[in-house]
Amino acid sequence: LRLARTGRDIAAGTYLVVSGGLAAAAGGAAFLLGLSPAAAALAGLAAGVAVPHMVVGRMARRRIDRFTDIFPDALDLIVRGLRSGLPISETIATVGRDLADPVGHEFRLVADGVTLGRSLEDALWETATRLDTPEFKFFVIGLSIQRQTGGNLAETLANLSDILRRRRQMRLKIKAMSSEARASAYILGSLPFLMLGILLLVNFDYEMMLFTDPRGTTMVAAGLVCILMGIAVMYKMVKFEI
Numbered sequence: 001l002r003l004a005r006t007g008r009d010i011a012a013g014t015y016l017v018v019s020g021g022l023a024a025a026a027g028g029a030a031f032l033l034g035l036s037p038a039a040a041a042l043a044g045l046a047a048g049v050a051v052p053h054m055v056v057g058r059m060a061r062r063r064i065d066r067f068t069d070i071f072p073d074a075l076d077l078i079v080r081g082l083r084s085g086l087p088i089s090e091t092i093a094t095v096g097r098d099l100a101d102p103v104g105h106e107f108r109l110v111a112d113g114v115t116l117g118r119s120l121e122d123a124l125w126e127t128a129t130r131l132d133t134p135e136f137k138f139f140v141i142g143l144s145i146q147r148q149t150g151g152n153l154a155e156t157l158a159n160l161s162d163i164l165r166r167r168r169q170m171r172l173k174i175k176a177m178s179s180e181a182r183a184s185a186y187i188l189g190s191l192p193f194l195m196l197g198i199l200l201l202v203n204f205d206y207e208m209m210l211f212t213d214p215r216g217t218t219m220v221a222a223g224l225v226c227i228l229m230g231i232a233v234m235y236k237m238v239k240f241e242i
Contacts, residue, residue: 004130005060007102015052023048034208039217063102064133068168070103071135075161082154088143089114106131121147135164178238185234192227 003010027044031037074095081091089111096108106127113123124140138160146153199207210216 001130001132002056002060005063005132006056007063007105008059010056015056019048019052021048022051033211035211039211064131067102067106067131068133068135068164070099071139072161072164072168074099074103074107075139075157075164079154079158079161082157088153089120092120135167138164174240178240181234181238185231185238188234189227189231192223 003012003015023044025044026047027040030043031040035043077095077098078088078091081094082088086094092107092114093111096104096106096111098104099107110120110123110127113126114120121140121144124143128137128140139157142156142160143153146156196207210220
């Protein structure tokens with residue numbers, strides 16, 4: 001699911017091969033820098049697991065953000081189609097044809113599933129599971145409730161479009177208000193690593209004692225744990241759910 005959210009054709013086997021190659025390269029580089037075989041293996045394993053995971057997560061988040069920005073326009077297009085007398089399946093196909101990706105791509109998949117004989121609700125829930133975004137889940141839930149209880153679907157989706165735009169405005173306002181705190185978090189979180197790089201350039205042999213001496217390795221591990229805890233706390237302080 002995480003790979004599918006990126007919108008790229010990345011197979012699980014390719015992901016594992018890249019992770020293994022990155023782990024081997026990072027472990028070999030750490031060993032050449034003077035780390036013990038055990039420490040180099042752990043560093044390589046951490047790099048092979050963490051870096052691809054973060055890259056895929058970032059790609060998925062960027063695609064979901066683009067989807068969220070365009071999705072209210074898709075709802076407006078569906079509302080106009082419903083008010084002109086088109087069925088919901090036809091308006092979904094129209095969104096897939098007329099709007100840019102990733103919204104157009106996801107709605108084309110839904111329309112193709114309906115064409116192949118799947119029910120509209122099943123196709124929408126499959127897309128909602130893959131995207132895992134609350135905005136699209138609101139749409140599917142509203143559509144499912146309307147199909148069971150009746151009512152004016154065009155008015156419901158128009159209200160949903162307005163709510164999503166207001167949520168986006170609130171999210172942008174919070175992002176602007178918390179920009180100073182986020183900048184401080186970035187600076188404080190990067191300072192230890194910047195100082196490590198500077199000290200390695202100034203006196204490489206002296207600094208490498210942290211990684212070759214068991215006491216230094218323990219200190220580095222404790223320092224990394226403290227840094228990660230601090231970054232996690234600062235991240236929670238500036239992260240708001242809307």
